[in-house]
Amino acid sequence: MVVLTGQVSTALIGTDAFQECDTVGITRHCTKHNYLVMDPERLGPILHEAFYIATHGRPGPVVIDIPKNVQVATGNYVIPEKIAHKSYRPQVEPDADAIAQAMALIVAAERPIFYTGGGVINAGPDASAALRQLVSLTGAPITSTLMGLGAFPSDDPKWLGMLGMHGTFEANMAMNRADLIVAVGARFDDRVTGRLDAFAPEAKKIHIDIDRSSINKIVPVDVAVVGDAGRALDALIAAWQEAGHKARDYGEWWRRIDGWRATRCLDFPEKKEPQAEIMPQRAVKALFDATRGRDPIITTEVGQHQMWAAQHFGFSAPNRWLTSGGLGTMGYGFPAAVGAQIAHPNRLVICIAGEASLQMNIQEMGTVSQYRLPVKIFILNNQWMGMVRQWQELTYESRYSNSYSDSLPDFVKLAGAYGWTGLRIDTLGELEDGIATMIETPGPVIVDCRVAQLANCFPMIPSGAAHTDMILQPSDVTGTMDDEAKALV
Amino acid sequence: MKITTEAGERHVLAVTVDNEAGILAKITGLFSARGYNIESLTVADISADHALSRITIVTSGPPAVIDQIIAQLDRLVPVHNVVDLADAGAHVEREIALVKVAGTGEKRIEALRLADVFRAKVVDTTLTSFIFEITGTSDKVDRFIALMRECGLVEVGRTGVVAIARGAEAV
Numbered sequence: 328m329v330v331l332t333g334q335v336s337t338a339l340i341g342t343d344a345f346q347e348c349d350t351v352g353i354t355r356h357c358t359k360h361n362y363l364v365m366d367p368e369r370l371g372p373i374l375h376e377a378f379y380i381a382t383h384g385r386p387g388p389v390v391i392d393i394p395k396n397v398q399v400a401t402g403n404y405v406i407p408e409k410i411a412h413k414s415y416r417p418q419v420e421p422d423a424d425a426i427a428q429a430m431a432l433i434v435a436a437e438r439p440i441f442y443t444g445g446g447v448i449n450a451g452p453d454a455s456a457a458l459r460q461l462v463s464l465t466g467a468p469i470t471s472t473l474m475g476l477g478a479f480p481s482d483d484p485k486w487l488g489m490l491g492m493h494g495t496f497e498a499n500m501a502m503n504r505a506d507l508i509v510a511v512g513a514r515f516d517d518r519v520t521g522r523l524d525a526f527a528p529e530a531k532k533i534h535i536d537i538d539r540s541s542i543n544k545i546v547p548v549d550v551a552v553v554g555d556a557g558r559a560l561d562a563l564i565a566a567w568q569e570a571g572h573k574a575r576d577y578g579e580w581w582r583r584i585d586g587w588r589a590t591r592c593l594d595f596p597e598k599k600e601p602q603a604e605i606m607p608q609r610a611v612k613a614l615f616d617a618t619r620g621r622d623p624i625i626t627t628e629v630g631q632h633q634m635w636a637a638q639h640f641g642f643s644a645p646n647r648w649l650t651s652g653g654l655g656t657m658g659y660g661f662p663a664a665v666g667a668q669i670a671h672p673n674r675l676v677i678c679i680a681g682e683a684s685l686q687m688n689i690q691e692m693g694t695v696s697q698y699r700l701p702v703k704i705f706i707l708n709n710q711w712m713g714m715v716r717q718w719q720e721l722t723y724e725s726r727y728s729n730s731y732s733d734s735l736p737d738f739v740k741l742a743g744a745y746g747w748t749g750l751r752i753d754t755l756g757e758l759e760d761g762i763a764t765m766i767e768t769p770g771p772v773i774v775d776c777r778v779a780q781l782a783n784c785f786p787m788i789p790s791g792a793a794h795t796d797m798i799l800q801p802s803d804v805t806g807t808m809d810d811e812a813k814a815l816v
Numbered sequence: 817m818k819i820t821t822e823a824g825e826r827h828v829l830a831v832t833v834d835n836e837a838g839i840l841a842k843i844t845g846l847f848s849a850r851g852y853n854i855e856s857l858t859v860a861d862i863s864a865d866h867a868l869s870r871i872t873i874v875t876s877g878p879p880a881v882i883d884q885i886i887a888q889l890d891r892l893v894p895v896h897n898v899v900d901l902a903d904a905g906a907h908v909e910r911e912i913a914l915v916k917v918a919g920t921g922e923k924r925i926e927a928l929r930l931a932d933v934f935r936a937k938v939v940d941t942t943l944t945s946f947i948f949e950i951t952g953t954s955d956k957v958d959r960f961i962a963l964m965r966e967c968g969l970v971e972v973g974r975t976g977v978v979a980i981a982r983g984a985e986a987v
């Protein structure tokens with residue numbers, strides 16, 4: 328992302344002029360790089376450099392602050408011959424020795440697992456293709472982070488689902504019992520590792536990452552491969568094929584994994600009659616079923632609905648899933664859907680939203696109308712900040728505070744007010760038809776899908792617990808937490 | 817619940833950066849945001865065309881933290897390279913202090929004698945005061961200042977550490 332911001336004229340900077348703000352100062356901490364352009368002649372080169380920096384290495388936002396007099400000045404624009412930066416040269420090609428060491432560990436492992444993340448998506452579709460090839464060559468199981476969904480097809484039997492706090496039992500157990508973890512473009516986030524001293528105690532670790540500071544930051548690893556995930560995966564495939572390796576028989580390992588799979592950890596209790604209330608998981612599954620073959624782009628807001636979407640919506644290609652992971656900012660999903668729809672005017676773009684998160688940026692309904700975008704918003708409306716309520720139940724003995732809302736807008740009327748189509752789904756019997764209507768209706772549609780209010784998202788690794796201590800269903804919730812566990816929230 | 821922080825070894829880092837506005841704020845912002853120590857930090861333009869600055873940072877932490885500090889510095893866009901001078905082999909460290917001492921009689925004579933022992937130069941004098949300039953390792957400067965406290969120390973200004981690896985090579 329490159330952000331252009333306006334600044335007061337250069338002569339006024341530092342005088343507390345009207346609407347003056349130290350933009351480079353306040354954005355320094357949340358950007359990859361930023362510029363204040365003091366000379367119109369520098370504007371052209373800086374713009375090119377900014378796009379280079381934003382898109383090379385580990386991507387990140389760049390701000391260019393342009394004073395008013397620079398904005399209106401006339402200057403020369405010279406197309407640069409070569410766009411680069413004088414000092415920023417991220418390492419893209421992996422080191423051959425590191426690849427050889429990684430290959431030696433992969434060949435020797437008896438219980439390997441691939442743990443892949445957002446870095447594979449960032450590395451482009453070819454990296455996802457390479458990942459599929461390497462996994463199929465080795466025959467090893469694979470799990471992905473929230474940010475890595477779609478790099479590997481969710482319907483492949485080697486796929487164990489997402490790992491981590493709301494990941495599957497089989498993925499977390501396999502991470503815990505593995506003798507080798509191959510981390511590709513994933514950063515050992517605390518939602519993923521759970522309690523660190525119990526994280527993958529038996530495993531050697533290979534970490535492929537384009538950002539050296541991600542490596543050994545949280546979990547010390549045995550082999551560090553600095554470079555682009557796609558290039559590193561290509562190099563591993565080449566090394567595998569050159570040496571003529573054959574897939575090992577991981578039979579015993581798969582038998583154990585199948586045992587964990589048999590818990591069917593994503594199952595949920597539900598009533599089946601048409602008047603029954605809709606379980607939110609069912610709503611996501613129905614949405615997934617109804618959009619199969621349409622290759623939709625799914626965005627989410629933040630909360631339980633986000634986790635249910637991650638668990639129950641299957642992805643088979645990268646860049647179909649836009650969600651806010653690390654910062655988990657409510658309000659991300661709807662504008663992300665607008666962006667995706669502008670980039671792909673003919674694709675089906677659906678924002679799976681919570682009724683609370685959606686209201687963070689609800690004014691963008693006007694933008695959608697203005698630009699005639701056919702964005703669909705599918706609200707899992709539980710009338711609660713469900714994720715907050717879930718934590719209040721699990722961590723704070725159900726002392727609810729500010730997590731219930733009895734002042735929600737009528738989303739159907741709101742849709743009408745903005746010139747959208749609005750529809751409401753109340754019961755299980757209305758679910759399929761409601762979704763079909765949403766998909767078939769041209770233009771923007773908001774669906775207020777009323778779901779069971781008090782459902783919680785499982786399975787779950789509670790705060791401060793290990794991969795092996797998953798709560799599989801509500802009845803597993805016990806006792807209270809000590810301060811140490813609470814502090815890890 | 818106990819909240820603890822780990823102690824660690826002292827390291828001197830030499831960081832070559834683009835000499836551009838805001839770079840120092842970027843570096844110090846990184847240290848404060850991530851909770852790293854800065855014991856001393858010096859910066860000056862070092863290239864003929866004023867394009868580069870060298871920042872010398874004295875920090876401390878366990879090996880894994882030092883490793884992170886280096887990696888985090890290295891990924892900043894305007895940073896050209898980061899060298900841990902402890903890893904680079906033997907190096908020379910120097911610091912300058914200007915030390916103002918006031919007094920008369922025995923104390924004044926003692927101050928001058930100690931300055932001589934430490935090879936501190938007198939750079940200003942009045943009938944009742946001296947300013948000494950002392951150059952050396954931080955340790956030596958510390959010891960000199962501690963002694964001057966007994967001899968009428970009134971003010972100290974220190975540069976912080978600059979350091980460079982021994983031998984013919986650049987880092």
Ligand SMILES: Cc1cc2nc3c(=O)[nH]c(=O)nc-3n(C[C@H](O)[C@H](O)[C@H](O)COP(=O)(O)OP(=O)(O)OC[C@H]3O[C@@H](n4cnc5c(N)ncnc54)[C@H](O)[C@@H]3O)c2cc1C
Nearest residue numbers: 444445446472473474491492493512514537556652653655
């Ligand atoms: C309510 C909530 C619950 C959550 N629960 C879970 C959960 O159960 N499970 C889960 O996994 N997450 C969960 N998350 C998300 C979590 O907080 C992290 O955002 C996520 O785990 C990080 O994903 P990642 O490791 O793939 O890293 P990313 O943040 O995607 O980082 C990518 C990594 O790859 C590297 N990289 C970037 N580009 C490249 C490239 N071209 N080549 C190589 N490397 C590259 C980067 O340097 C970085 O280290 C949750 C978030 C929320 C809001």
Ligand SMILES: Cc1ncc(C[n+]2csc(CCOP(=O)(O)OP(=O)(O)O)c2C)c(N)n1
Nearest residue numbers: 630631632657681682683684711712713714
């Ligand atoms: C901007 C912002 N504020 C607060 C939070 C903390 N938070 C996380 S989930 C959540 C509730 C979300 O409620 P809703 O959108 O209804 O989703 P649900 O969990 O009910 O599916 C809150 C307040 C956040 N992640 N982002």
Ligand SMILES: [Mg+2]
Nearest residue numbers: 681682711713
């Ligand atoms: Mg809600």
